[in-house]
Amino acid sequence: MLPFAWLLIQTLAFAAKSSYVVYLGGHSHGIRLSSVDLDAVTESHYDFLGSFLGSHEHAREAMFYSFTRHINGFAANLDDEVAAEIGILK
Template sequence: MRTSSATSLYLLLSFLLSSLLLHRPTFAAKRSYVVYLGAHSHGYDVTQTDFDRVKDTHYEFLGSCLGSKDKAKDVIFYSYTRHINGFAAMLEDEEAAHLAKHPEVVSVFLNKGRKLHTTRSWDFMGLEDNGVIRSSSIWKKARFGENTIIGNLDTGQLIV
């Protein structure tokens, strides 16, 4: 009798342990993604109403993929409404992969933080020395940018 009780207990414990291990809840980690939707449909004379409408279309679009507009409002933390059409949202990897396959989506990419190299660009580039433009400064040699196109590299990345 003792052996059958020990065997039964062993089987019961094995069953309980395996069911706990196999049925424990899994939580997918959410990460910050940027979803790029291409160009805006609004023109150059844009009003705040136009910006609000773009933001609302972002909620509607993501809501159609997640199941509700409220879910979309919970995960979108930034809408690109001016120069590019897109949004940044906290998504699971599977959700981001699903969105990337949508015909209205141009691209989906992980939002990576970037290291800030300087907050004093003029000093960093040697254009000024403590706010003073020296006679040998490249600013003077370049006639302060006359006939020069100055570009700004904006990666579109947010640090979250």
Template sequence: MGAQTHGLNPTLADLDSVTNSHYELLGSFVGSSEIAREKIFYSYTRNINGFAAVLDEKEAADIAKHPKVVSVFLNKGRKLHTTRSWDFIILEFNGIWLRFKSSRV
């Protein structure tokens, strides 16, 4: 839904207002704000204006057509590619190169 309009130091009332606007917008597509509260599992209220919700394909397609909606996309699960990221990280501190080694076997 784009950028936030409340500025850098929002009040709790500002953040609540953003969340309520998410319930109202989604509620207009799913029948009520109460149903929207059940479907939304996270509201982005600080840096971006948006929410994450469990929707069927038709609901997502309908919302995507709304003029205030920037984008709608499917959140896909991702497979972990590595569990050994620290094995190859080398950092420099005061001219000394540090290499982190995993204690795993």
């Protein structure tokens, strides 16, 4: 019975999350981008999200896309409470 209970808890935890796009405005980098610039943008997204989730690792688990070129933002699976804390309106 224990594996079933664990699966049920995991299913409920997953069901409580929704996908959100977090828009952070424009980028400060120039037109000519290196892979270092793009990596720095993604790392800044992990840092930002990690400040709400408690760790860089939790941010890596939640975020599934980082917008690095035209807009500054990311897409992540978040609890509604965390999204509200960030300031995302539903």
